[in-house]
Amino acid sequence: MSDRYASFVQTGAGRALVKRLGLPDPPRLRRHTPGDPLVPGPVLLGSSTGGRLAEPVGKILTAAGIELPDPAAATGATSRFAALVYDATGITDSTELRQLYDFFHPHARALLPCGRVIVLGTPPAEGDSPREATAQRALEGLTRSIGKEFGRGVTAQLAYVTRNGDAGTPVSLESTLRFLLSGRSAYVSGQVIRVGTGTATAPADWDRPLDGQVVLVTGAARGIGAALARVLARDGARVVALDIPAAGDELAAVANEVGGSAVQLDLTAADAPTRLAEHLARRHGRVDVVVHNAGITRDRTLGRMDADRWDSVIDVNLSSQERINDVLLERDLIPAGGRIVSVSSIAGIAGNRGQTNYATSKAGVIGLVDSLAPVLRERGISLNAVAPGFIETRLTARIPLMIREAGRRMNSMAQGGLPVDVAETIGWLSWPATGAVSGNIIRVCGQSLLGA
Numbered sequence: 001m002s003d004r005y006a007s008f009v010q011t012g013a014g015r016a017l018v019k020r021l022g023l024p025d026p027p028r029l030r031r032h033t034p035g036d037p038l039v040p041g042p043v044l045l046g047s048s049t050g051g052r053l054a055e056p057v058g059k060i061l062t063a064a065g066i067e068l069p070d071p072a073a074a075t076g077a078t079s080r081f082a083a084l085v086y087d088a089t090g091i092t093d094s095t096e097l098r099q100l101y102d103f104f105h106p107h108a109r110a111l112l113p114c115g116r117v118i119v120l121g122t123p124p125a126e127g128d129s130p131r132e133a134t135a136q137r138a139l140e141g142l143t144r145s146i147g148k149e150f151g152r153g154v155t156a157q158l159a160y161v162t163r164n165g166d167a168g169t170p171v172s173l174e175s176t177l178r179f180l181l182s183g184r185s186a187y188v189s190g191q192v193i194r195v196g197t198g199t200a201t202a203p204a205d206w207d208r209p210l211d212g213q214v215v216l217v218t219g220a221a222r223g224i225g226a227a228l229a230r231v232l233a234r235d236g237a238r239v240v241a242l243d244i245p246a247a248g249d250e251l252a253a254v255a256n257e258v259g260g261s262a263v264q265l266d267l268t269a270a271d272a273p274t275r276l277a278e279h280l281a282r283r284h285g286r287v288d289v290v291v292h293n294a295g296i297t298r299d300r301t302l303g304r305m306d307a308d309r310w311d312s313v314i315d316v317n318l319s320s321q322e323r324i325n326d327v328l329l330e331r332d333l334i335p336a337g338g339r340i341v342s343v344s345s346i347a348g349i350a351g352n353r354g355q356t357n358y359a360t361s362k363a364g365v366i367g368l369v370d371s372l373a374p375v376l377r378e379r380g381i382s383l384n385a386v387a388p389g390f391i392e393t394r395l396t397a398r399i400p401l402m403i404r405e406a407g408r409r410m411n412s413m414a415q416g417g418l419p420v421d422v423a424e425t426i427g428w429l430s431w432p433a434t435g436a437v438s439g440n441i442i443r444v445c446g447q448s449l450l451g452a
């Protein structure tokens, strides 16, 4: 569904009105198209004294063909950058936070529209002293504020990179840097991403990071699931698209479009996990990536909610994911290097009036990631979730107009996200190259104010 206001402000009359009345000004976001350069301009890479990541990051960015001007020479008023990347791992005391100001202040207005700010830190829990942990934790305040302050589609993120995984980190750090710099992360801002240890394999071609991977997408007939099928197939995956039999025609159309296969199955049926496992074993012998996207809402305030509404939402959105994971893992159908990505929601973080059932199920998905990711790490399988905010789909089209408008504008991008934004984020978490990112909940919400 279309955001008419966002289209209007791109017109001459719209621009004038926005300026005169101080109305929200949703920028046109930079989204990924295959073949695009990673960034549309030079990247300024800075480092705190003794930072351990600037050097490997410099090598990664140079090898990716990105121009890296010398920070000392790049202070002129005419310099314009596509991204500011700062290695803050050398900051071990709050008195050294001043180095952040010294780097960002002169360049705060030097970013191109839809520019990127990426700060790299050490997980506070790995700090050698309480002072180091304190200073590293402080980085969150900087990045979240920059996300809210810079506007014009600029995103800002903090990546905490483990110090224990230095030997194996570069590939996973590269996949995360590529995601954050590119148009794939257009609607992701204000996030804290943890890059840990884990096996990661670089693709032969970064434009096809899922080449040859067998990927299951549930709820693939429409909305975010259909966008997922398209994005993952575009990136090289063989897509197994699943949805309920009643959505069979739409599902077949999506599967045909992406050259994948269709499975008509109600995930809540008692035999769904075994039927699915048998199908995957017979057709592919394995499944490299499982994306639990299918979800429903059955909204009512708690006092007016019948038990069916409660039960069906918990079963589709949470319990069925657990049952399917159990059977696929028991039968060893997800190999080492496999990925599971679940779809949560900011309702699961912030709660929402009329959605006690939905928010419970989506908070449960976060619990699933917290509890199962450490167990799966031992098998070389990563597990993460995305938490979408306001995404333009049939689900959100049903929200009453005024609440829908508030949902769209109450974020740093002043607009709703598109299904493709969620799909691109899940895609990155699914890549073989992203093995060291596990146990993360990544919000795809344009830095929504809800639950922030």
Ligand SMILES: NC(=O)c1ccc[n+]([C@@H]2O[C@H](COP(=O)([O-])OP(=O)(O)OC[C@H]3O[C@@H](n4cnc5c(N)ncnc54)[C@H](O)[C@@H]3O)[C@@H](O)[C@H]2O)c1
Residues within 6 Å of the ligand: 218, 219, 220, 221, 222, 223, 224, 225, 242, 243, 244, 247, 265, 266, 267, 268, 293, 294, 295, 296, 316, 343, 344, 345, 346, 387, 388, 389, 390, 391, 392, 393, 394, 395, 396
């Ligand atoms: N649209 C948003 O703004 C938003 C925000 C936060 C989270 N989400 C989550 O994103 C996911 C996709 O949402 P969407 O907006 O594309 O919704 P949608 O309703 O357009 O699509 C959901 C799909 O899941 C399928 N499905 C439902 N029950 C199923 C079952 N028992 N077995 C198999 N398939 C089943 C549906 O048939 C449908 O095709 C959901 O988990 C939703 O909760 C969406």
